[in-house]
Structure formats: structure tokens, C-alpha cells
Amino acid sequence: MNLETVSIRAEELWQFAITGLTDTNTYVQVTIVILVYLLAFWLAGKIRNTVGLTHHEPDLSAHPMRKLAYRVGYLVYPLIALVVLKVIIETSANNGFPTWFLDTALTIAVLLFYYSMIRVLVVNPVAAKLFKWVGIPILLLHLIGSLGAVIMALEDISLTLGNVNITAYGVVRVLIFGAVLFWLGRASNSFGKDIIRKQESIDIRTREVFSKLFEVALFCIIALLLLNVMGINLTALAVFGGAVGVGLGLGLQSIASNFISGIIILLDRSLTVGDFVEMDDGSKGFVREFRMRYTVLETYDGKDILVPNEKFISNLIVNWTHKDPKQRYRVDFSVPYATDIRAMVELIKEAVAEHPSVISGMDVPFEERPDCEIDSFGDSGVNMFVEFWMEGIDDGKNRVGGDLMLIIFETLRENGIEIPFPQREVRILNDELLKGKTTT
Template identity: 55%
Template sequence: MSAFNDSVVQAAAVVQAALTSPATYVQLALALAALLLSWALSTRLVKLGAAGTPLRRTLERLHTLVQPALSTLLVVVAAGLSLTWVGEDWLLRAVTLVLVLWLVESVIRLMHVGPLTARLLRLAVLLLVPLHLLGVLSTVTATLESMSLEIGNLRFTVSGLLRVLVFGSLLFWLGWISNTAGINAIRRQERLAVRTREVIAKLFQIALSVLVLLLFLQVLGINLTALAVFGGAVGVGLGFGLQSIASNFISGIIILFDRSLSVGDYVEIEGGQSGYVRELTLRYTTLEGFDGKDVLVPNETFITKSFTNWTHKNHKQRYRVDFSVAYSTDIRAMCELIRNAVASHPQVISGVDIPIEERPDCEIDSFGDSGVNMFVEFWMDGIDDGRNRVGGDLLLLIFETLREHGIEIPFPQREVRLLPSSAAAPSS
């Protein structure tokens, strides 16, 4: 009982000494100043940028994270100043522990992590931060480092295994969260073209993966200098073996940046394959034909071979339909009838407000053996095939118009002459 009483007396003495010490009130003042300054800065920071802009929305979303982060940073600075001025910082260390817990809780709520991950993060902070603030973390680390197991030239320590387990898991989790948040943020930038957003997202994903891998190798304690020499030798071999894949990868980046292809374009490549561009990746381009089949074309094809992009700059296309009429037809009147009939089709571009060179036009093509060969030129939005099939509709429309007005469509005719028998050559 006396030992307990002595402990209570000693604790009371410590509390009394702390309450009467000027250093305590200096730390309290520094802590209050740091907290007020962090609140003012975070409030000011949220109001940067015009209302409704992506920067403003991002800052408003991160407001719950910015304030505890600034508070923790400023209190750590205040602790350093207090240690320099009055030689004590125990109160500010305690405040730092509370702020770190607040910061971790804000990260958990902002990232919407699972309950297991949240518990692990809280446990790691509750174990590591107090040890660090009390200055005994290095002692605990040295003790764990002495607990080792050697297998040949390999040496495994409890400290190393815990470091890999804790920091490796945290590193990959942060990488996954950053990748998801970064890609979503890039794809929300509506001022950028779709292809530009996709290539930036892919490059961001690759760069982040490389960074996470290098940091994890550092956590493992692997010498990156030796790894660079080994990686250079392996890279040369892989360069020859993966030359085609690398070529398609670089070609995909070029296509996404030079805007020669876009999703929705109708293209026809040199080999005769054609279709709408449905997907652009860094390895291949997906073309959807009129039969519904998808053709995967390597990106290198669009760099090394010529292709026709029907809808690159303008979705309007010009087509022609050929037909023939008899020589006895009034060509001028017939042409006017055909122009009006073609212009009545809903998908054909026509009207008095349309430039005359884009209106339907009927002209003579040539003089045939059996009749006058005619053609109709017209403009339309999109491709004349697949879902549109305007050419077939116009042929039927022309046929009905000609038949309605009694205009003959010629067919091949042959004239046969029978020579009299007297004119025949004498037989030998």
C-alpha cells in the first residue's frame, strides 16, 4: 500500500512541477498558435481557384485531410522550437501523437478503406508513433535486429521481416489507392481529348508501378546499383525478344498523341480490312466491321502502312450511284426529276441553305452501246453501308421515279442481219 501511495505522491509532484513550470505554458502557447495557424491556412487553401473548377473541387474534397496534415507539420516544427528555447517538448510530443491519430483517421475516411486495413493502420500508429516520440524506437529496432536467422549467405532478422511486412503492405496499398485516384482524376479532365486522357493515364500507371517497385526494393534492402547493371543486360535481351511488342507500344503512344485515329472513326487499311474504331489501346486497335466482328489490328500497322480514315476531319462523305436511260429520253428533264427524288431521302444532305457543290447532282457519265450512262452524286453524314445503306435506297428510289414517268431503262440489244443465199461465198 505504501508503494502505491509513494507512486501517487510522485505523480502528483510531477503534475505540480509541470503546472508550475514556465516551459509548460510556452509549449501550450506554441501548440495553440500552431493549431490556429493550420486552421487559417487550411481554410484559405480551400478557397483557391474559382468556384466549380477542378482545383477547387479537389481542394474541397481534401479539406478533411489538409487540416490535420498542416496541424501535425506545424506542431512538429513547434516542438523543435520549444526544445531549442526552453529545453522541453513533452507536451508538444503528446499533441503530435493525437494529431497523427487524427491524420490517420482522416486518411481512412477519405480513402474508404476496409475495416481490416483501418484496424492495421490504427494499430501501427499506436505502436510506432509513441515509441518514436519517447525516443525508444531505435532501442526496440536494435533489439529486433539482433534476433536473426542465417541460412548460408542469407541473414534474416525479425526487424527486417517486420519492416517488409508493414512497410511493404503499406506501400502497395498506397500505390493502389494512388493509382485509382490518379486515373479517375485524369479521366475527369474534360478539357483534354479522350485519347490524351487515356495515354496520360497509362503513362501515370506505368510510372507509379515503377516507383512502387523501386521503393519496395529499397525496403527489401536490395542494392539498386547492382540491379541496374543486371537490368541493363536483361533489357538488351528483352529488347530483341519483345521488339514487336515495344514497336506496337510506341506506335500506340504516337497514334494517341498525333490524333490520326479516334474512337468512332471509320478506317480502311491497306490489306482491305475496314470498320469503326471501337477501342484504342497501347498494343492494338479494335475495328468493328459491318458484320459485327471485331478485328484487332496491331498499332504498328497504322504507322508503317497507309490507311484511309473516312471520318478523320469530316463525317460527311460523297458517294455516287450509276444508272442508264434510253437515248430517246429527255435528259435535262430526267436529271431534274432524279435530283429531286434523291434530295427527298432523309439521310441525303440537301436544301437551299446547302452549298450548291454539296447538293445532289445528276450528270452524264458516258454514251453506252444501249443507252446513256448517268450517275448521281450526293453527300451524307456517315458511311454508306452497315446501318445506313443509303445507296440501296437511292437505287430503288431512282428505279421507281423512272418507271413512274415512263422513262425506259435500256438493256443490251443486238441486231442480226441475214444475208441472201446468192451473196454467200461460192463453195469450192
């Protein structure tokens, strides 16, 4: 393109602008656009104030669909403007009315609607920047009819490696669609799992199964779409699939075993989120999350233990809260042989029953009330123990055993009962012999 061509093109644009400014139809179209946006603003306000889902902002604990509906409410205004402009343009074109300014307004409306979707629906800041700085130029080129020329220019830039032809357009397409599919997979996974876990009518174990199956199915679909974008023939993956099957049987059997074990755990309901379990190696904690390869156990000191799922299938575990959150514990102590055991037992039971975490009261079954009994006869005193039931685990913030030991100690001291300690008596059997040696 030489300087003369540029000058001619600039002159044509100038004449077009002068003609448009002096044409009455231009001002009519401008007025129509203004009225359309005013109408869209008024209708959007009415809709948002009428529909409860879009009028009141939900709290953090609200259902994910409720939060999504509230955010989508912000798209009503640009969507109404876009639809009304499109209807007016089609009607005007069929009646022979000029629509060049309306077409320009429609292009801007589409870009504004796309920008509003990014602002409302895309929470991740990196993904939002990608959609803005990459998506908006692509959309603009498509709207003005120049995207095809850009694609042809990128296809002309190519590199041949053997039988494979790599073009710049193919690389750009894979990068853009790959990033979009990756973000869409992560966002859909989080949103879908939140919806499944909010279904209170389904028990928590079934919800975990559905959320895991949803995650696997979603990423399989994303992987297939990405392969299709890359231009890979899916039928050619049959041989590769057989090789992957052999790899699963040899090198990846541990990963496959952990994944299948996680599904079995959720289906047979042997574990659920919130259970307190103890492994055969001594590690214990609350089940906080089921993942594809491992289960997260949270200890009382704030650490997370990542336990492979197959350990719950092949090893012995103790589930303290599987059937009932109530647990029975005992506290041991000793009293002197001179103690009135029957009276002391009643004092200890009454003192232990006053603890707020101990299950007690006349409405509680007799076998679940605090009980104090003799354990054995020791060298220095009578060995006693107190059995009690409580909700939850006796550890961490819910440390009841330590409180009860202090209560027992104070109760014994208030009633003049001492805790016995080892003592030894030395008796001299031959006093005369000892006196004779002392005199000498």
C-alpha cells in the same frame, strides 16, 4: 515480466492519474485543447466558404485538379488543429509549462489527420482498408516511441539461405511499401493522364503522347523505388540490363515493336482518337484508346478489336476521317427505258437533299450537292446512281444509305415509275408449222 512488476507499474499509473486529476495544469491543458479545436473548426469553415475551389462541389466533367482541391478542403480542419497544437506545445515546453496532456492530444490529432487523408484521398476501398488497418497501428507505434522496439523484434526473426539473410522485418517492409507504391503508381497514373487529357490547348495526338510517356516514366520510377526498398543494389543490375537487352532483341521483340510503333503513331499523327479506320483484313471501327501494346477499335456492333500497334505501321490501313469527317457515298437503282430520265433525275436529287444527314443547300459547293447520273444501260432498264456527301460514316446509328433507298423507292412509286425487273420475250417465228403440229 512477473506479477509484482505488473502490480508496481499499475500502481505508478494510478498515482499518475490521481496526480493529473488533482493538478490545475491538467484542466488548463484540457481547456486549451478544446479552444484549439473550436478555433480550427471556425477557421476551416471560413476558409472553405471563402475559397471557391473548396466551397462548391464540382461536377463530373470538371478538371481533375478542381476535384482534388475540393477534396483537400476537408483536410483544412484537422490540419489547422494539428499545427496550432504543435505551436502551443513548443511554446509551453520552452517556458517550462507541463505538456503531457497536450502531447497526448497532439498524438490523437496526428491520427485523426491521417484518417482524414485516407477518407478524402484514397478512393479504392481495398487500399483504404490497407492504410487504415496497417498504417494507423504503425503510426501509433511511431508516435508513442515503440516502433523501434517492434522493428528490432522483427529483425531477430530471420532465415538464412546461402548468402542471403531474410528477416521478418524485410518481408513486412517489402509487402507494405510494395502495396503502397503499387497503389500510388496506379492512382498517380490515372490522375496524371486525366490532367494531360484536359489540356485543351494541346492537340489530342500530343496529349496521347504525353500521357503514354508519363505512364512509362512513372512505372519506371516505381520499379526503381521498389527495388531500393527490397535492398537490391541498382549498380548490380548492369549485367542484368544487358541480358534484358538481348531478351528484347530475341523473345520480346514483338512487345518492343508494338510499344515503339505506338509512340510513332502518336508522333506522326497518322491516327487519333475518334478516327474511323479499316484494316487490310477487313476489320474496321473507331479508334477509342491507345495502349502501350495495342490500339482499341470499337465496331458499330459494340465489339472492341485489339489491334497490335505494329500493324498500323507495316500494313495498309484506310483512315476514313483523317483529314475531313465528310464522306461521299452512292446509292444504285434502275428505272425503265421509257422513263423521262431528265425529269426523274431532278425529282431524285430533291428527295435525297431533304434527308437531314445529307449535305445540301445553296451555300454548299456544287460538287458536294446530291447528284443523280446514269451509270450504264442494263438488260432490263437504265442503271442509275445517286452520289451524296455526309458527315461521318454511313453505318450503325448513322445509317443513311438505307434511308435513301427507301426515299428513292417511294419517290419513284409516287411518280408512277416502276423498278424494272428481268423479263423475257418468246417469239414464234414459224406459226404455220406450230399450227400443223397442234392439229396432228
